[in-house]
Amino acid sequence: MFRISQYMRELAQAQATGAYPAPARTRGNGQAPGPVVIWNLIRRCNLTCKHCYALSADHDYEGELSTQEVFGVMDDLKAYSVPVLILSGGEPLMRPDIFEIAGRAKAMKFYTGLSTNGTLIDEPMADRIQAMGFDYVGISLDGLRETHDHFRRLEGAFDRSLAAVRHLHQRGVKVGLRFTMTAMNAHDFPALLDLMRTEAVDKFYFSHLNYAGRGNIHRGKDAQFQATRDALDLLFERAWQSALEGREEDYVTGNNDADGAYLLQWVQRRLPRWHADLRARLQAWGGNSSGVNVANIDNLGHVHPDTMWWHHDLGSVRERPFSAIWADTSDPLMAGLKAHPRPVQGRCAQCRYFSLCGGNTRVRAQQLTGNPWASDPGCYLTDEETGTEHLAVAEPAAPHPVHFMEVSHAQ
Numbered sequence: 001m002f003r004i005s006q007y008m009r010e011l012a013q014a015q016a017t018g019a020y021p022a023p024a025r026t027r028g029n030g031q032a033p034g035p036v037v038i039w040n041l042i043r044r045c046n047l048t049c050k051h052c053y054a055l056s057a058d059h060d061y062e063g064e065l066s067t068q069e070v071f072g073v074m075d076d077l078k079a080y081s082v083p084v085l086i087l088s089g090g091e092p093l094m095r096p097d098i099f100e101i102a103g104r105a106k107a108m109k110f111y112t113g114l115s116t117n118g119t120l121i122d123e124p125m126a127d128r129i130q131a132m133g134f135d136y137v138g139i140s141l142d143g144l145r146e147t148h149d150h151f152r153r154l155e156g157a158f159d160r161s162l163a164a165v166r167h168l169h170q171r172g173v174k175v176g177l178r179f180t181m182t183a184m185n186a187h188d189f190p191a192l193l194d195l196m197r198t199e200a201v202d203k204f205y206f207s208h209l210n211y212a213g214r215g216n217i218h219r220g221k222d223a224q225f226q227a228t229r230d231a232l233d234l235l236f237e238r239a240w241q242s243a244l245e246g247r248e249e250d251y252v253t254g255n256n257d258a259d260g261a262y263l264l265q266w267v268q269r270r271l272p273r274w275h276a277d278l279r280a281r282l283q284a285w286g287g288n289s290s291g292v293n294v295a296n297i298d299n300l301g302h303v304h305p306d307t308m309w310w311h312h313d314l315g316s317v318r319e320r321p322f323s324a325i326w327a328d329t330s331d332p333l334m335a336g337l338k339a340h341p342r343p344v345q346g347r348c349a350q351c352r353y354f355s356l357c358g359g360n361t362r363v364r365a366q367q368l369t370g371n372p373w374a375s376d377p378g379c380y381l382t383d384e385e386t387g388t389e390h391l392a393v394a395e396p397a398a399p400h401p402v403h404f405m406e407v408s409h410a411q
Contacts, residue, residue: 001205002259004235004251007281008243011267011274020277023284034082035295035326038115038307041070041087042095043299047117047152064299065317067097071104073297073317078108080323086138088115088307090299093125102132111135115178119157121164130171137168138205140178143188144195151185165199176203176250186227193238202249206235208256208378210308210363225380232259236266255308257287257357258379264356265385279356287358291337295326305337308363333372337362346375352387 014020043061065073077085085105092098093116105112114129118139121129129137139161142151148158168175179185179192196204208228232253239251253259260282268275291305301317303325304310312333315325329335336343344359351357360376368377383389 002253002257002263002285004239004253004259004263005243005249007263007278008236008239008251010281011240011271011278012243014274014277015271020274023281032081033293034077034080034323035289035293036084036086037077037082037295037297037322038086038088039297040089040299040307041065041092041098041101042090044094045089045091045117046094046119047091047154047157061299065301067100069301069318070097070101073301073322074101074104074108074110076317076321076323078110080326082110084111084113086113086115091117091120093120099128099132102134106133113138116140116164117152117157118161118164119154121160121167123167126164126167126171126173129168130173134173136174136176136203138176138178138203139165140180141192141195142180143185144191147185147188162199165201169200174202176205177201178205178207180207180209181228181231182209183224183227186231189231190234193234196249204235204249204251206231206251206253208254208361210255210361210378228256228380229262232262233266236263240270255361256378256380257360258353258376258381260285260287260356261353261381261385264353282356285356287356288360288362289358290362291334295322297322305334306363308361336373343373344375345371345373347383347386347388347391348375348379350386350388350391351381353381 010021042064074085087098087102087105089095092114095101102112102114112134113136114134115138121139141158141161142148145158148161149155152158165175165177177192177196179189181189193204195201235251235253239249242249242251264275264279264282267278290309294306296304296307296309297317298304298310302310303314303317303322304312305314314331314334315328317325329338341354342359342362344354344362348354348359359373360379362372362376364378365374365376366372368374379386383391
C-alpha cells in the first residue's frame with residue numbers, strides 16, 4: 001500500500017516550517033514485526049463481481065477452517081508479532097462466527113479491519129460492527145450506480161453499499177471506499193472522489209487492476225497507461241489540497257508501486273526543494289512488499305505471498321504454523337521476494353527507480369510471461385522516465401524453475 005496522504009502531509013509540513021519532518025518513530029518490543037495478514041476466512045459471497053481474485057460464488061465451500069482452527073492460527077500470528085488482521089472473503093459477514101473471530105482478534109490487540117462489499121450492512125448489522133470495535137471497515141465501490149451494479153452483477157448493489165457507508169459513518173466507525181480502476185470504470189473515478197468528500201468518508205483506496213481471478217480475465221481491458229496517469233494526477237491534487245487544508249482524509253493506492261516514482265516526479269515539478277528528502281523517504285519505504293510485509297491466508301488455510309498469488313501455495317496452516325511457512329525461503333519465489341534487491345530482470349532491473357518500487361508487482365509479470373522476475377507489464381512509467389530508453393531489453397526466461405502449485409479453492 002502506498003500512503004499518498006502521509007507523504008503529502010509531510011510535504012505540507014515542510015512547506016510550512018522550512019524543514020522536512022523526521023520519520024515517525026515506531027513503538028515495539030524490539031522484535032521485527034510480522035506481516036500484515038489479509039485473511040480470506042470464507043470464499044462464499046452474495047455477489048459474483050467481474051474482477052474478483054477469489055472467484056467467489058453464493059454457495060458454501062467445503063474444507064474451510066473451523067473456528068477453533070482459526071483461533072489456533074491467531075495464537076501463532078500473535079507470537080510471530082503480526083500487527084494487523086484484515087478479515088476478508090468472499091463476503092466475511094456471511095461467515096456465522098465472524099464476530100466471534102473479530103472479538104478474539106480485538107482481545108488479542110490486533111489492529112482488526114473488515115473488508116466487505118457492504119450489501120449486508122443494514123442498521124442492525126452496523127450496530128454490531130460498531131459494538132465490536134473494528135478499527136477500519138473497507139467497502140468496495142466500482143463506480144456510480146450503473147457502473148457499480150454492472151460490475152457487481154446485482155441491481156441495487158450501489159444503493160445498499162452506499163447505505164452501509166452512511167450507517168457506519170453515523171456510528172463513528174472509520175470507513176473507507178475501495179476502487180479498482182479498469183478501462184470500463186475509469187470515467188467514474190472523479191465522481192467517486194467527490195462522493196467521498198460528500199459522504200465524509202475517512203479513506204479512499206485506489207487499486208490498480210492486478211491479474212488474478214476474474215481480474216485476470218479482464219487484463220486486456222485494463223485502463224490504458226495515460227488513463228492511469230490522469231487518475232493519479234487527480235488523486236495527488238486531491239490529497240495535496242486535503243493536506244494543505246488539514247483535512248482528516250487518507251488517500252492510498254495499491255498494486256502498482258510505480259506510484260512512488262510518479263509522486264516523486266510530481267514533487268520535482270511542484271515542490272523541487274523537497275525532491276531529495278522525499279526520495280530518501282521513498283527509498284526507506286522500498287516499494288512492493290508481497291512475501292515480506294504482506295501475507296495472505298485463504299479460506300482453506302493455504303498461505304500465499306499476497307491475495308493475488310492464490311495460484312502459488314506456500315503451505316497449509318493445518319500442516320505447519322504460519323510462522324514456519326513464512327520464514328521458509330526454500331520456495332524459489334519466496335526466496336526472490338525476500339531478497340534485497342530482488343532478482344528482477346529486463347527493464348525493471350535497469351530502472352532508475354528500482355530502489356523505490358522494489359520491482360513493482362511480480363504477479364503481473366508471471367501471469368503474462370510465465371516469469372515472475374520479468375519486467376512488470378503494468379508499469380505506466382515511460383522509458384524516458386525510467387532511464388531505459390536506450391536499452392534493447394529482451395525479457396529472459398525464468399533463471400530457475402518456480403513451481404506454481406494449483407490450489408483447488410472450489411469444491
